Amino acid sequence: MRDFSYLRAASTEEASQAAREAGAMLLAGGTTLLDLAKCGVAEPDTVIDITHLSGLGGIAVDANGAMIGALAKMGEVADDPLIKAAFPAVAESLSLAASQQLRNMATIGGNLLQRTRCTYFRDPAVFPACNKRNPGSGCSAMGGVTRNHAVLGTSEACIASNPGDLALALVAFDAVIETGSRKVAADDFFLLPGHTPEKETVLQPGEIITGISIPASAAAKNSTYLKVRDRQSYEFAAASAAVGLEFEMDGKTVRDIRVALGGVATKPWRARAVEKALIGKVLDLVAIEKATKLAMEGAVSHGDNHYKIDLAPRVIARAIMKVATSNVAPSNVGGLA
Amino acid sequence: MTRTIHLSLDINGERRELDVEPRVTLLDALRDHLALTGTKKGCDQGQCGACTCHVDDKRVLSCLTLAAQVEGRQVTTIEGLADENGVLHAVQSAFIEHDAFQCGYCTPGQIMSAVACIREGHAGSDAEIREYMSGNLCRCGAYNNIVVAVREAAKAVSAPARMVEVA
Amino acid sequence: MTIMEPRKHGDASDGMIGGRQSRFEGSLKVTGAATYALEYPAENLAHAILVQATIPAGKVVSVDKAAALAAPGVLMILTPEDDFGMTVATDWGGNRPDNQPYYPLPRDVKYNGEPIVAVVAESREQAFEAAKLICIRYEAAPHVASIADPKAGEGQVMDNLTTKWGDAEAAFAAAPVKIEGEYRTPREYHVAMEPHGLTAKWDGNELTIWEPSQWSHGMARTYSEWFNIPYEDVRLISPFIGGGFGSKGGALAHGAVAAFASRKLGRPIRLALTRPQNFTNYGGRAATYQSIKLGATEDGILQSIIHRGASETSTYATWPEQTGAATPILYKVENFSSQHRVVPVNSVTPGALRGPGKNPSSFGIESAMEELAYKLNMDPLDIRLKNYNDFDRQSNKPWSTRRLREALTEGAEAFGWSKRSHAPRSMREGKTLIGWGIGCGTFPVIQAPSEAMIRILGNGRVEVVSGAIDMGQGTYTILAQTAADVFGIPVDQVEVHLGDSRLPGAAIAGGSMLAGSILGAVHKAATAARDELIGLALSDAKSPLRDTGANTLAFAGGRITPPRGEGPSLTLPELMAALGREQLETTRNTLPDGASAEEQRQAWTTMAKVQGPTMGEFSMHSWCAHFAEVRVDEDFGTVRVSRMVSAFDCGRLYNPRLVESQWRGGIIMGIGQALLEEGLVDLRNGRTVNGNAGDYLVPTNSDIPDIQTISVGVPDYNASALGGKGVGEVGIVGVAASIANAVYHATGKRVRDLPITLEKLI
Structure with missing residues (x-):
């Protein structure tokens, strides 16, 4: 790691001010920043520790929704009984991420800012070309080993996948990311790589995430997070889905459905085409299969990652089936039992 | 220019003073500056769990924690687990009893993780133990015995509490 | 390294050979007290890190180290231009070319990740950051990336691995049922939880190496040959090894760099490979x-x-x-x-x-x-x-x-x-x-010879001493059990010293050959020590057992008695005290009788005496x-x-x-x-x-x-x-x-x- 100076911020304002300086970086859980500093990807001159700030933690849940402080730990939120009850997909996305040690360190705010696991991005000594690290230098991943790279939302500049789990659940349930100065819909918070893959979110220099609000909804309450990966635990997703579902009173027609995809896209990916195809429809296996395929419209593979195009719709389908049968008598749902 | 900062850390209930560069991790501070080498460096990038120790009673990875971050917090390492008379913690005894290690290098991390796993209430079933111990890699392959050791230690740890409830 | 206070488990028979004795060194490992290679303190320690080639094949044209040398804390930078003055050591097959110079930081790049430069600084962090400032210019050459590379070709036939009997082609052609398949395995890696690394320290012409080792004697020999110093002047210490799985059987280039840097700088050097370097600095299983x-x-x-x-x-x-x-x-x-x-x-x-x-x-x-x-x-x-x-x-x-x-x-x-x-x-x-x-x-x-020493102390403790290693297989435990068995004492009366090239030689902990080999040596030495003790007990004027008329003695339950239980019964410390002996030391090996000193050296430090199945x-x-x-x-x-x-x-x-x-x-x-x-x-x-x-x-x-x-x-x-x-x-x-x-x-x-x-x- 580069030699840096360490500043323990006394207030959010002080942190924000200090973070505006060139070379300054905020330190919360540290699980991304210190990791990338060791890889030589992050080279801060000043590290501003915000973990001791008060007022940025806490979890509050009421009938309208949840408010989660930016410094709440992933593990804390994953185990919160109210979050588990009102937003199962949120809790599950967190408990299936990383390991308990990392979840005890990483904050909710920091988790949204975790960087890609693209191995080319993480190895600057051997692969100097990376548009994310060094805009305009090229992309080393293209033409290389791409098994874990994105098939959705890619550009000619970058095919790195977003590694998030929680972010999917937030995007699916219309969460709002709050900073000191504004509120941004989660789906708008993350940026597609386009020509500027170095810019991953809308955050401005010095802008600090203070919290996340998630509106309550029937779909969020009846939701799940499904993560498929090579290893049973402690691994990023090959493909994952956050899905929530609300039926009409008949118990079989879809009133509201939310679908977001992970492990396959350059940003947490809301699959609105799938949602649109199913809303108002009677949910059955044929409808699900037809709809989930829509998630892959426009997908582009780069050799090794082609399997994701087949896998992701199956993950969504399984997740939909799970929430469709979870608290509704199976007899009410045609062909799903 | 290399700068050092002075830190006063609470480690295993003792106050430890040290001067380190701000970039020094808790792991390197323990091993290289405080001669507490029980905490192991397996990957130094958050991928193996060998460096697990407790900060304010929560298990964390010391390789991705700056020493400066834990000023004002309580740090517990493997060296601080046995009691002052050297009597082993129930998890330590269970690891010996059930042969839950071979080379021993991941062991302090496994044990620190297991102590926290039980405390968190994540040792309710073998499946839960497996999942919540998955952040600690063991290449010798002691996983079966680790599960047994955690399960048995969880019983031992909770036994006195149950007795109190009955009384 | 002395192992004390093993935890007892079950009944006494667990301590015998074949018993389920719990791990002898267990309490050290669960308390963090077991000391691995990088955990030995050294005064005035400096840290080295390696800079690796980023191309797969070619030549190093130049190394610009000026910026790195000026970085804080940097003490020395080694490049292919340095004269290491080292010579190539004996390979696995026992062959050593005459006076061939060894360049642990070579000019010819043969693979991506090959160490090219070493940076030495006051701290590891300083060395690491300075390394980023090194600028290496290469002249690239064509490369073959892997067995899957179309350029790889078919390779060369290994005649010694060609086997045939009968007429396989004809029999296959005539067989009524046939199957045919092609099976592939990829590159696989050891991923021992303890990364490779070492501390090297010179005292005059004597070199001490703390390094995880599956073979303390073999690796000590390599270091001595690299530096052309007597074998006795190298000491390799490795009482605990955080997993090897085959990767820690030989000294590697990074060891040579650390030892050389230490001598040149006149300070102890610690060199720890990063986890990623553990995938490039030595080979895993071939695809x-x-x-x-x-x-x-x-x-x-x-x-x-x-x-x-x-x-x-x-x-x-x-x-x-x-x-x-x-x-x-x-x-x-x-x-x-x-x-x-x-x-x-x-x-x-x-x-x-x-x-x-x-x-x-x-x-x-x-x-x-x-x-x-x-x-x-x-x-x-x-x-x-x-x-x-x-x-x-x-x-x-x-x-x-x-x-x-x-x-x-x-x-x-x-x-x-x-x-x-x-x-x-x-x-x-x-x-x-x-x-x-x-x-x-x-x-x-696979069979190989080993040597072991048994030392019976006046206080009745029995020491087993061997350069053999324990990377988790259980050498400490089964050696203690063997000695306990022979002397009829509980295992907690035994101490085991391992993992030091200055101790009696042992087979490599590889190819599953160590346990069978070292147990044979320990059993032989312990039996010889017991026989010597029996001889003394039956003949020494001061021995209470002298006049019992017995021609041998039984060792069981912590006591030494005449076979039919007549006469006095003594514990080991009592007998040692009666004999006035402070210690009794016996060394035995499993080589044929009369093996010369050179044959013995060769036996512990090369594969020359290893026997196939x-x-x-x-x-x-x-x-x-x-x-x-x-x-x-x-x-x-x-x-x-x-x-x-x-x-x-x-x-x-x-x-x-x-x-x-x-x-x-x-x-x-x-x-x-x-x-x-x-x-x-x-x-x-x-x-x-x-x-x-x-x-x-x-x-x-x-x-x-x-x-x-x-x-x-x-x-x-x-x-x-x-x-x-x-x-x-x-x-x-x-x-x-x-x-x-x-x-x-x-x-x-x-x-x-x-x-x-x-x-x-x-």
């Missing part, structure tokens, strides 16, 4: 491919095996991963042909990794046998029993012991194999397909049969092993508790090999791009089911003095095939290239 043709009769009798295999090696050394190692001995066949090639590529030279040769070899033949079984509509257990091999046709020698039949039948019984439904895809629970498969394994008995009258091997159950998600292609039963013939078990742990460890590594592990090479520059513990996946706790192990062995006194055969290597052999076979049974899809990742099944 392999092999084609297998089996010919059989309609009723499943093998008529012919034709095997053609190849493995990667580097461009500068030949390391065959012998794909034909298990093929000739697992099944009875009268017509056999096998050939192995090595294919040079721009990678670090591969090395030994658990079950070398036998492991990929077994994956091939054990997959092929089940393919044949399904083609014949035969039970995979039946086809194995039907073709049971009655003697070793390769060496034309009888087996010493071979209880593979018992392993198959008892394993099948414990697994519930008879309840199997034969057809693929015939067992399922909802979306989960369930399959069962078998994989057999074998590993040769068929060098005597018999063909000697450990054997096993694995039974795997997998659950495959039909939609996702994810495979999880849900049950595993493995039965082993490893002869006599010196400590079943520790043996079971080692077997499970091998099996777990085999599960990783089957489902997860693969070094991914970027063909453009030969870089292993997933060289870290997050991207190169090894199994987590959640990936592993309960594994049942069964011992079916009987003592084999041809294999070792005390009847054991090798334990550590064989556990992994056959596991991958059992899982691939189970995946076929579950899904109807035959995956012939490891690992069996989800995209191969959807």
Whole structure:
């Protein structure tokens, strides 16, 4: 790691001010920043520790929704009984991420800012070309080993996948990311790589995430997070889905459905085409299969990652089936039992 | 220019003073500056769990924690687990009893993780133990015995509490 | 290193050979008090780190180190331009060229990741940051990235690995039933939890090295030869090793760099490889491919095996991963042909990794046998029993012991194999397909000499002293048990000193050869010490046992008594006190009597005295049969092993508790090999791009089911003095095939290239 100076911020304002300086970086859980500093990807001159700030933690849940402080730990939120009850997909996305040690360190705010696991991005000594690290230098991943790279939302500049789990659940349930100065819909918070893959979110220099609000909804309450990966635990997703579902009173027609995809896209990916195809429809296996395929419209593979195009719709389908049968008598749902 | 900062850390209930560069991790501070080498460096990038120790009673990875971050917090390492008379913690005894290690290098991390796993209430079933111990890699392959050791230690740890409830 | 206060477990018989004594050094390991190589303090320590080549082949044209030298804390920078003044040391085969200079930081780049520059600074962080300022200019040359590179070609035939008998081609052509397949295994890595690294320190001309080592004497020799100093002037200390699995058997370039830097700087140097550097600075298991043709009769009798295999090696050394190692001995066949090639590529030279040769070899033949079984509509257990091999046709020698039949039948019984439904895809629970498969394994008995010292102290404690090492196999424990057994004392009266090249020599902890070897030496030394003590007790004027009329003495229950219990009974300290002895020291080795000092040195520091499995009258091997159950998600292609039963013939078990742990460890590594592990090479520059513990996946706790192990062995006194055969290597052999076979049974899809990742099944 580069030699840096360490500043323990006394207030959010002080942190924000200090973070505006060139070379300054905020330190919360540290699980991304210190990791990338060791890889030589992050080279801060000043590290501003915000973990001791008060007022940025806490979890509050009421009938309208949840408010989660930016410094709440992933593990804390994953185990919160109210979050588990009102937003199962949120809790599950967190408990299936990383390991308990990392979840005890990483904050909710920091988790949204975790960087890609693209191995080319993480190895600057051997692969100097990376548009994310060094805009305009090229992309080393293209033409290389791409098994874990994105098939959705890619550009000619970058095919790195977003590694998030929680972010999917937030995007699916219309969460709002709050900073000191504004509120941004989660789906708008993350940026597609386009020509500027170095810019991953809308955050401005010095802008600090203070919290996340998630509106309550029937779909969020009846939701799940499904993560498929090579290893049973402690691994990023090959493909994952956050899905929530609300039926009409008949118990079989879809009133509201939310679908977001992970492990396959350059940003947490809301699959609105799938949602649109199913809303108002009677949910059955044929409808699900037809709809989930829509998630892959426009997908582009780069050799090794082609399997994701087949896998992701199956993950969504399984997740939909799970929430469709979870608290509704199976007899009410045609062909799903 | 290399700068050092002075830190006063609470480690295993003792106050430890040290001067380190701000970039020094808790792991390197323990091993290289405080001669507490029980905490192991397996990957130094958050991928193996060998460096697990407790900060304010929560298990964390010391390789991705700056020493400066834990000023004002309580740090517990493997060296601080046995009691002052050297009597082993129930998890330590269970690891010996059930042969839950071979080379021993991941062991302090496994044990620190297991102590926290039980405390968190994540040792309710073998499946839960497996999942919540998955952040600690063991290449010798002691996983079966680790599960047994955690399960048995969880019983031992909770036994006195149950007795109190009955009384 | 002294080990004190072992925790007692169970009754006294646990402390004897064959008992289930808990791990002798356990309390040190669970308290963090066990000291690994990088944990020894050194005054005035400096830190070195390596800068690696970022191209796969070519030449270093220049190294610009000015900026790095000016960085804070930097003390020294070593480059290919430095005169190391070192000479090439003896290789594995025992060959040493005359006065050939050794450049641990070479000018010729042979693989991506080769160390080119070393930066030495006051702190590791400073060295690391300064390293980023080094600017290396290369002249690139064409490269071959891996065995999968179209430029790799067929490689060279290894004549010594070519085997044939009968007429395999004709028999295959004539066989009514044939199968043919090509099986592939990727680069696999050790990923020992303790990364490689060392501390080197010079005192005048004497060099001390603290480095994890599977062979303290062999590595000390390498250091002495590198620096052309007497062997006695090197001391390598390695009492605890955080896993080796084959990777820590020899001194490596980074060790040479650290030792050289220490001498040049005049300060102790610590050099720790980063985790990613552990994927490039030494070789894992080479990638392999092999084609297998089996010919059989309609009723499943093998008529012919034709095997053609190849493995990667580097461009500068030949390391065959012998794909034909298990093929000739697992099944009875009268017509056999096998050939192995090595294919040079721009990678670090591969090395030994658990079950070398036998492991990929077994994956091939054990997959092929089940393919044949399904083609014949035969039970995979039946086809194995039907073709049971009655003697070793390769060496034309009888087996010493071979209880593979018992392993198959008892394993099948414990697994519930008879309840199997034969057809693929015939067992399922909802979306989960369930399959069962078998994989057999074998590993040769390799014998080597060792030496040990027994020291009986006046206080009655018995010390076992040996340069042998313990990386988790249980050397401390079984040595203590052996001494306890011979002296009839509890194990906590024994101390064990290991892992130091200054101590009596021992075989390498590799090829499963150490336990059988060192136990023979310890047993011999302990028996000799006991006999000497008996002689003194019966003859010394001061001994209360002198006038008992006994001609020998019994050692049991912590007491020494005349055989029929008549006369006085003394404890060891009482007898030592009566004899007025403060200590009694006896050293014995297992070399033929009269071995010269030079022969002894050679025995402990080279492979010269190592004996293969068929060098005597018999063909000697450990054997096993694995039974795997997998659950495959039909939609996702994810495979999880849900049950595993493995039965082993490893002869006599010196400590079943520790043996079971080692077997499970091998099996777990085999599960990783089957489902997860693969070094991914970027063909453009030969870089292993997933060289870290997050991207190169090894199994987590959640990936592993309960594994049942069964011992079916009987003592084999041809294999070792005390009847054991090798334990550590064989556990992994056959596991991958059992899982691939189970995946076929579950899904109807035959995956012939490891690992069996989800995209191969959807």
